[in-house]
Amino acid sequence: MFVSENLDVNEKGNLTINGKDTVALAEKYGTPLYVMDEDMIRTHCRTYIESIKKYYDGQGMACFASKAFSCKEIYRVMQQEGMGIDVVSGGEMYTAYKAGFDMSKAVFHGNNKTEEEINMAADLGVGRIVADNVFELETLDRIAAERNIKFAVLLRIKPGVDAHTHSFISTGQIDSKFGFALETGEALDAVKKVISCKNIDFRGLHCHIGSSILDTQGFEAAAEIMMKFIKQIKDELSFEVSELNLGGGFGIKYVESDDPLPYDEYMNAVAKIVNSFCKENNITRPFILIEPGRSVVGSAGITLYRAGGRKIIPNIRTYISVDGGMCDNPRYILYQSEYDAVVANKASEPKTEKVTIAGKCCETGDMIGENMPLQHCEPGDIIAVCATGAYNYSMSSNYNRLCKPAVVFVNSESDRIVVKRETYDDIIRNDI
Ligand code: LLP
Numbered sequence: 499m500f501v502s503e504n505l506d507v508n509e510k511g512n513l514t515i516n517g518k519d520t521v522a523l524a525e526k527y528g529t530p531l532y533v534m535d536e537d538m539i540r541t542h543c544r545t546y547i548e549s550i551k552k553y554y555d556g557q558g559m560a561c562f563a564s565k566a567f568s569c570k571e572i573y574r575v576m577q578q579e580g581m582g583i584d585v586v587s588g589g590e591m592y593t594a595y596k597a598g599f600d601m602s603k604a605v606f607h608g609n610n611k612t613e614e615e616i617n618m619a620a621d622l623g624v625g626r627i628v629a630d631n632v633f634e635l636e637t638l639d640r641i642a643a644e645r646n647i648k649f650a651v652l653l654r655i656k657p658g659v660d661a662h663t664h665s666f667i668s669t670g671q672i673d674s675k676f677g678f679a680l681e682t683g684e685a686l687d688a689v690k691k692v693i694s695c696k697n698i699d700f701r702g703l704h705c706h707i708g709s710s711i712l713d714t715q716g717f718e719a720a721a722e723i724m725m726k727f728i729k730q731i732k733d734e735l736s737f738e739v740s741e742l743n744l745g746g747g748f749g750i751k752y753v754e755s756d757d758p759l760p761y762d763e764y765m766n767a768v769a770k771i772v773n774s775f776c777k778e779n780n781i782t783r784p785f786i787l788i789e790p791g792r793s794v795v796g797s798a799g800i801t802l803y804r805a806g807g808r809k810i811i812p813n814i815r816t817y818i819s820v821d822g823g824m825c826d827n828p829r830y831i832l833y834q835s836e837y838d839a840v841v842a843n844k845a846s847e848p849k850t851e852k853v854t855i856a857g858k859c860c861e862t863g864d865m866i867g868e869n870m871p872l873q874h875c876e877p878g879d880i881i882a883v884c885a886t887g888a889y890n891y892s893m894s895s896n897y898n899r900l901c902k903p904a905v906v907f908v909n910s911e912s913d914r915i916v917v918k919r920e921t922y923d924d925i926i927r928n929d930i
Contacts, residue, residue: 502885507846562794582625607628610630642697704743742786747790823857829893
């Protein structure tokens with residue numbers, strides 16, 4: 499009935515998340531409100547960690563790609579669950595560090611890391627850096643020399659795999675700003691270069707083929723290509739790569755027609771490839787890292803809005819406005835992403851209409867979605883948009899000087915604020 503299995507209806511006919519009444523949550527904390535199911539997030543972490551144990555003898559690390567959802571509390575949860583993290587900026591590193599995260603389990607990404615960020619990574623003891631380009635390799639080597647340390651480095655490789663996803667979020671193909679291309683020889687040159695860097699401990703390779711991917715074929719193809727490259731490096735340069743990071747990108751169920759695989763299927767699929775390749779080619783099995791972001795937090799989250807006015811444009815469409823929009827969920831205006839929505843206080847009623855849920859920003863394209871099936875909705879109703887746990891809060895903005903919503907975590911016992919709602923004073927805090 500609902501896209502995420504943590505959603506249900508209670509005796510009042512209200513939508514629940516992990517058993518908590520969403521209408522009551524909206525009353526208690528106000529709207530718009532991000533609600534995240536902490537238990538589900540933890541379950542997903544355990545699934546990934548277990549899958550590495552089950553299919554790869556535990557010789558790997560699952561790292562939460564924290565660009566999907568970053569705040570101090572999520573890093574505490576990741577720490578408790580034994581996850582690593584992927585960070586892409588000084589801001590993410592700082593947040594994780596301030597939350598007490600063990601930064602040796604952090605992997606630092608990005609196609610243009612600043613010197614300040616690289617120094618910060620060294621100061622905080624970040625465990626691995628994924629280098630994106632030659633300029634960055636030279637910078638890393640120099641900074642490491644200045645500090646008399648060695649950076650543990652992986653190289654980001656474009657494996658040339660087409661991931662069948664939205665072009666803005668597919669990254670493994672040759673025309674991408676991320677990483678070194680295999681087919682042009684750029685990647686092999688980069689490996690030669692990194693081996694020659696005295697202050698770099700070259701660990702291995704990284705690839706990430708894209709995001710929102712609902713099958714394993716792309717991952718298998720990428721694993722195969724990367725293993726062949728590892729063999730080439732061994733054969734031609736006599737260097738044994740010890741780590742292989744296969745990135746993230748595992749898709750989730752946003753709408754009824756999405757059919758994601760159980761998350762442990764990804765490790766199952768790639769481990770088969772890596773295990774047999776190593777056996778057949780007499781290669782030492784690399785330590786494997788994976789970086790799921792969306793699939794850890796996406797289905798765990800919902801956003802609650804209060805409905806405002808209804809606007810019926812005869813023979814065209816019905817708009818329902820909500821008290822948030824592209825500022826808290828820019829994914830429709832960016833990618834035309836589809837979502838499922840429910841009138842939370844009428845969750846047991848049938849969806850009798852198709853509406854456009856419009857945000858409150860001064861922008862025509864500011865919508866949560868078009869043609870969305872919904873229960874009959876009136877001003878004051880609470881609308882829940884489902885599966886908004888990934889890339890919603892993390893990509894939110896203050897456009898139109900709207901305050902960012904609070905984030906509430908619910909678990910089987912309680913609910914608590916983990917990010918406070920912004921105030922108007924927060925909005926002007928840096929204004930002179
Ligand atoms: N690792 C690397 C190197 C990445 O670039 C990404 C995502 C991930 C892991 C995590 O991918 P995930 O498991 O979350 O799919 N803003 C877009 C998604 C951008 C993804 C960027 N990189 C969206 O809202 O769909």
